[in-house]
Amino acid sequence: MSKIRIGVIGCGSIAKHRHLPEYAGNPQAEITAVCDINEERVNLAAETYGAKPFTNYDQLLTEADVDAVSVCTPNYLHAPVSIAALKAGKHVMCEKPMATSKEEAEAMIDAAKAADKKLMIAHNQRFVPSHRKAKKLIESGEVGKIYSFRTAFGHGGPEQWSADGENSWFFKKEEAYLGAMGDLGVHKTDLLRFLLGEEFVEVGAFVETSAKEKADVDDNSVCVLKTGSGIIGTLAASWSYVAGEDNSTIIYGEHAILRLEDDPINSLVVQYKNGEVVKYELGGIQTNDGDTQENSHVVEEFLSAIIKDHTPAVSGEEGLKSLQVVLSALQSSETKQITTI
Known part of the structure; x- marks a missing residue:
């Protein structure tokens, strides 16, 4: 099977120390795009992992060749970015806490169902x-x-x-x-x-x-x-x-x-x-x-859920609870x- 193409949105510490190296170390994944509003940060990540840099997540979702994204942004952006990615037909792994309210979390779950895509929350x-x-x-x-x-x-x-x-x-x-x-x-x-x-x-x-x-x-x-x-x-x-x-x-x-x-x-x-x-x-x-x-094994579980088409261990519903x-x-x-x- 061809590798799952990954976009990482948000290139701060959690992406730098967890998501990016774990995707890079997994033979089933290929990091093809990275996004951050900080140009220096995103360019460094792009150079390190041979990915295309973006400073706008909407642009990444419409222009980059990705199957799935990790959302590693500040908390207030977790829901809007995840929902946009799901609506764009991408599988989503979102950092915790998944959202800032019950309503936001439910909207994420609904978006995943409507798109028939995986939504996993990165509880390790x-x-x-x-x-x-x-x-x-x-x-x-x-x-x-x-x-x-x-x-x-x-x-x-x-x-x-x-x-x-x-x-x-x-x-x-x-x-x-x-x-x-x-x-x-x-x-x-x-x-x-x-x-x-x-x-x-x-x-x-x-x-x-x-x-x-x-x-x-x-x-x-x-x-x-x-x-x-x-x-x-x-x-x-x-x-x-x-x-x-x-x-x-x-x-x-x-x-x-x-x-x-x-x-x-x-x-x-x-x-x-x-x-x-x-x-x-x-x-x-x-x-x-x-x-x-x-x-942390969260990347392994996320990729497994996509490849084998099963519900992730920490689904959106689990994240909400x-x-x-x-x-x-x-x-x-x-x-x-x-x-x-």
């Missing part, structure tokens, strides 16, 4: 080896009934990662809409839904802007979440973890406790009720301050009430 936590192993242990019944959990995703802030540093769009409400909860928290709502196999029905949250003087979005959030069957737990998302990244999850079950990405060597530690401890060295999770070239938890958390913080999802 489902593909982490420790998370997949934990999912199998839970599904097998080995952990027993799940009672509770706690999860965190925090680092020193996007200025260390973003192409624009301290002037990044991540801090600007009109471009980001969502802060640490949209950047990091949505990864964890997606992971927890995947691990627990359930939907969240209620959320209570405290959301603050306390660490970043330039930010007009949240940079510290703590949420209490409850699933349909009554599993309760906490989720923390933060840009204020100044001495390293925390990307850990702990699941408390009837027969065992699962510690995920909580140990620097053993990515999964299972502590059984009978005192037995089993340690799995499965390879680490991707970090922003570590080896950024490690494969994970986004809705975050939007409900922000609503809870604003209203000072528990929010029903």
Whole structure:
């Protein structure tokens, strides 16, 4: 089969460190076009990957020879760019959070259905080896009934990662809409839904802007979440973890406790009720301050969905469900009430 021709829209850090190198390293893909409003940035990407540069995404969609696109823009452009690409007959992989509202996300899903094209949201936590192993242990019944959990995703802030540093769009409400909860928290709502196999029905949250003087979005959030069957737990998302990244999850079950990405060597530690401890060295999770070239597997899954014509693991519908938890958390913080999802 001929290679899938890829266009990458937005050539900032997530494209530079994840999408572009992963497409380039995949024998089933060929990067044929790149787009960014920053000419220097797009020209560098074009030169690096032998692609045609564009500074206007509409122009890329009408003039470039592409089958699929990755949308790696600031959050407020995720929906309009994705919808335009779907209407142009392209498959779409969109960065998280997929949109800034439920209505936008639904419009993306509708556009994908109307075009009969794939829409995938780039949530990579489902593909982490420790998370997949934990999912199998839970599904097998080995952990027993799940009672509770706690999860965190925090680092020193996007200025260390973003192409624009301290002037990044991540801090600007009109471009980001969502802060640490949209950047990091949505990864964890997606992971927890995947691990627990359930939907969240209620959320209570405290959301603050306390660490970043330039930010007009949240940079510290703590949420209490409850699933349909009554599993309760906490989720923390933060840009204020100044001495390293925390990307850990702990699941408390009837027969065992699962510690995920909580140990620097053993990515999964299972502590059984009978005192037995089993340690799995499965390879680490991707970090922003570590080896950024490690494969996130989202590109593999997206290409597989196109080639084999199956629904992507993180479809638009899945992305919306994970986004809705975050939007409900922000609503809870604003209203000072528990929010029903």
